[in-house]
Amino acid sequence: MPPKKDNFFSGPGIRTRTARALLSVGALAVVYGIASEIGRGRLPDRIWLGTHYVENVQLLPPYPSLAEETTFLLESGILTSSIAVSAGRVLLGLLLGGAFGILLGIATGRATRAEYLADPWVTFFRFTPALALLPLFVLWFGYGEGSKVLLIATSVAVVTILGAHQGVRSVPRVYLDAAAALGASPGLAFRKIVLPAALPHIFASLRIGLGLAWVTIVVAELIDARMPSLGYLLTLAGAYPRVPTMVVGIATIGALVLAFDLLALWVHARATRWMRRTA
Amino acid sequence: MRRVPTQRFVLGFASLAAMVLAYTVLSNAHLFRPEVVPPTQEIAVAFTELVVGARPPPVTEGDMHAGHHGHSSAHVGTLLQQGVTLQDSLAITAARVLFGLAAGVPLGVLLGVLMGWSRRADDYLHPLYVLLRSVPPLALITYVMLWLGHGEAHRLIPIVYAVAATMVIPAYHGVRDVLVTYVVAARSLGARRWLLVRKVLLPAAGPALLAGLRYAVAIAWMTAVGAEMLMSENGMGNLIVGGGLWASRTQTKADPAVVIVGIVTLAAAGWAMDALARSATARLTRWVR
Amino acid sequence: MTAPAPRLEAVDVGYTYPGATPTQALEKIGLQVHDNEFVALLGPVGCGKTTLLRIFAGFLEPTTGSVRCDGATVDGPSPQRGYVLQEDAIFPWMTVRENVEFGLLARGIDPAARGAVGGELIELIGLSRFEDAYPKELSAGMSKMVEVARVLATDPAILLLDEPFGALDAQTRARMQDELARLWERRRKTVLFVTHDAEEALYLADRMLVLSPRPGRVKADFRVDLPRPRSLETRFSPAFSALKRRIWETLS
Numbered sequence: 001m002p003p004k005k006d007n008f009f010s011g012p013g014i015r016t017r018t019a020r021a022l023l024s025v026g027a028l029a030v031v032y033g034i035a036s037e038i039g040r041g042r043l044p045d046r047i048w049l050g051t052h053y054v055e056n057v058q059l060l061p062p063y064p065s066l067a068e069e070t071t072f073l074l075e076s077g078i079l080t081s082s083i084a085v086s087a088g089r090v091l092l093g094l095l096l097g098g099a100f101g102i103l104l105g106i107a108t109g110r111a112t113r114a115e116y117l118a119d120p121w122v123t124f125f126r127f128t129p130a131l132a133l134l135p136l137f138v139l140w141f142g143y144g145e146g147s148k149v150l151l152i153a154t155s156v157a158v159v160t161i162l163g164a165h166q167g168v169r170s171v172p173r174v175y176l177d178a179a180a181a182l183g184a185s186p187g188l189a190f191r192k193i194v195l196p197a198a199l200p201h202i203f204a205s206l207r208i209g210l211g212l213a214w215v216t217i218v219v220a221e222l223i224d225a226r227m228p229s230l231g232y233l234l235t236l237a238g239a240y241p242r243v244p245t246m247v248v249g250i251a252t253i254g255a256l257v258l259a260f261d262l263l264a265l266w267v268h269a270r271a272t273r274w275m276r277r278t279a
Numbered sequence: 280m281r282r283v284p285t286q287r288f289v290l291g292f293a294s295l296a297a298m299v300l301a302y303t304v305l306s307n308a309h310l311f312r313p314e315v316v317p318p319t320q321e322i323a324v325a326f327t328e329l330v331v332g333a334r335p336p337p338v339t340e341g342d343m344h345a346g347h348h349g350h351s352s353a354h355v356g357t358l359l360q361q362g363v364t365l366q367d368s369l370a371i372t373a374a375r376v377l378f379g380l381a382a383g384v385p386l387g388v389l390l391g392v393l394m395g396w397s398r399r400a401d402d403y404l405h406p407l408y409v410l411l412r413s414v415p416p417l418a419l420i421t422y423v424m425l426w427l428g429h430g431e432a433h434r435l436i437p438i439v440y441a442v443a444a445t446m447v448i449p450a451y452h453g454v455r456d457v458l459v460t461y462v463v464a465a466r467s468l469g470a471r472r473w474l475l476v477r478k479v480l481l482p483a484a485g486p487a488l489l490a491g492l493r494y495a496v497a498i499a500w501m502t503a504v505g506a507e508m509l510m511s512e513n514g515m516g517n518l519i520v521g522g523g524l525w526a527s528r529t530q531t532k533a534d535p536a537v538v539i540v541g542i543v544t545l546a547a548a549g550w551a552m553d554a555l556a557r558s559a560t561a562r563l564t565r566w567v568r
Numbered sequence: 569m570t571a572p573a574p575r576l577e578a579v580d581v582g583y584t585y586p587g588a589t590p591t592q593a594l595e596k597i598g599l600q601v602h603d604n605e606f607v608a609l610l611g612p613v614g615c616g617k618t619t620l621l622r623i624f625a626g627f628l629e630p631t632t633g634s635v636r637c638d639g640a641t642v643d644g645p646s647p648q649r650g651y652v653l654q655e656d657a658i659f660p661w662m663t664v665r666e667n668v669e670f671g672l673l674a675r676g677i678d679p680a681a682r683g684a685v686g687g688e689l690i691e692l693i694g695l696s697r698f699e700d701a702y703p704k705e706l707s708a709g710m711s712k713m714v715e716v717a718r719v720l721a722t723d724p725a726i727l728l729l730d731e732p733f734g735a736l737d738a739q740t741r742a743r744m745q746d747e748l749a750r751l752w753e754r755r756r757k758t759v760l761f762v763t764h765d766a767e768e769a770l771y772l773a774d775r776m777l778v779l780s781p782r783p784g785r786v787k788a789d790f791r792v793d794l795p796r797p798r799s800l801e802t803r804f805s806p807a808f809s810a811l812k813r814r815i816w817e818t819l820s
Contacts, residue, residue: 016402017402020399020402020403021402021403021405021406023403024402024403024404024406024407025406025407025410028407028410047425047428048428048429057425059425059426113290116286116287116290116291116294117290117291117293117294118294119287119290119291119294120291120292120294120295121294121295121298123546123550124546125546126497126549127497127500127545127546127547127548127549127550127553128542128545128546128549129500129501129503129504129505129545129549130501131501131504131505131508131516132504132508132515132516132519132538132541132542132545133538133542134508134520135519135520135533135535135538136533136535136538136539136542138533139314139315139533139535139538140315140316140535174653174655174656174657175657175659177627177645177651177653177657178651178653178657178659178715179659179670179674180627180645181625181626181627181645181647181649181650181651181653181719182647182650182670182671182674182718182719182722183645183646183647183671183674183675183722184670184671184674185674188673188674192659192662192670192673193659196659196661196662197661199661211415212501214415215415215416215417215501215502215505218415218417218418219417219505219508219509222509234418234421235421237421238421238422238424241421241425243422243425246421246422247422249418250414250418250419250422253413253414253415253418254410254413254414255413257413257414257415258409258410258413261413272661273702274660274661274662274702274703274704275660275661275704276660276704
């Protein structure tokens, strides 16, 4: 199987790779289509929900019904406004949590005292599932926007603190020595050496934070659950249950996460063009 | 140099103590309602009640303000009535986390190794992986429930899924980075494939895998608690929301004292599991510089 | 005529690395480097050459004795003593130009003046084509030359070079040595050059100090009276061979 022809030194070109990617995604789409057609009328449509039965459930909604649902959600404006609201919360939380986390992480990375003081708290929040803070936030900050954004910010801050801290700590000694030998003041060395060298770590943690933010929003949007929001759309669809809505909702969230991730990757690549890349 | 650990300990402890003290003073200063910011001693009482599990004699509002040291709320009351204790809830959640790890880690590692090992598999599977990974595990929970019914499986699947998705990347990168350097060297020494996997690939990809595992442990706790908050009648997530947060969507009956007890317990449990993972890492990768 | 004061001087310098098993790296080193002199410090791996250079650069404080630069005790790094580290220390996130101009930026020199000095030096090392490239596009030899140019940009009186060509292949190494010799003849400096390669030391230096293995001590002091500019001819001249022989005899 491996080396010989199919290894990383003499792999197929980008065209073959794109073709393979399209092929496998296409295959998945076709398999779903076939499965949903076969399933129509064969999969159970009466589902026991623990307390009661629900009728007319399409476990695998076929494409026409998904298309119909998407059209409805789009035309009524539910989907677009939900996307805008949820993505807005994620971005705001990311901004707040990222800024706080990066600043604190840099501080603990630079000053050992700050690290020792912050250490127990970083450890504490690191192992506290951010979602568990939800009831507390609701009590303290109310049902409004604040709790949701703060919850996202918390989950983002925890990872960015660690990322920035590690980034600052792992700046190779030689760069700092070289800068000092060239007469750089601590301030200049920080701006021109420490920050750029820590950037890859910081970006990596922001990307993880972004992923966590989307996990958090799905739950956070159950507070003061009201439309429009993607989290509530999913819960509502689950309560009926309305599977086409659910599938469209899940796919939408997935697509948004993917889009955000690609955007983050692109920004990262642009900001670290200087880095050596392998393969 | 030898004094550094002491300083670390002293400063860390001081910072913890200062925060707890500040909270105690603030929460006892009658600035906030105790239902919102419970005084430290009430949190301690709630902790004891939840561990002991016995129903305390009902306390009236008047008694509490008279300085009676008791803590009771609808939240604690409901939990105790259901026979819920802190340690049971923790055990249940830990069991779910462990199951998620036991099933999810091999699954994720297998996929990661496969994609890292063969360029062809990578080309076909990576796009699908990226699509799947993009879906937050907790968003799936209601849909999975329709398929599998209201049982244990639909709570476990998101955890397994989250763990597996987390483990793919370290396995993938571990294998791929190793492949380029060591495997070529080992193959040229005439190593057979199985030997290659056992003696070269796994040890060399080990550090990446173990680092991924530590992250997966945190993700598993988070997903487990989230899933329990959403739909479970037991476990730490249920303890924290008192089973009532989603049932009545406009109002929470959560008692902050219970939530704080729950959070501290979760943090301690997560930390303990990470410490285990860390010592395993140190033991298994002693050769790493 | 009185002897001119040495630019660099080590008096009874000793250094012991602290730790669970303290290691004595240097013992009673005494040496002097005079103005515009190119001195090579030769010794086997692990004899404390790098330690000595780091002490001269101001990154380590000697355990015993003292080091002086122009009569003043060294107490920390200074751009007056340009220091090229043994490791790759080119800043990968800066272009060649930004790297070369970094020392000037640190001095607060305005962009126009920085550009002029930077451009000149980049041209001098023959990398004008790469001035806006990131280090990842350079070969190992080019990167090292950028590091040398980066140090030269601040116009230090003294250059401390720590095995700058240690990681290069023999051919690139020879080319870099020519390059450095040419650079030095154009811009005379006081140089202290650490190497474990006797031939490299001979080819470049006016004077050569041989260090003994751990703990390092000055074992021999040779004057290298080969004519300058040196070239391929120098490497194969009888005088070169004779000196090389003497060094080998000292080392064994």
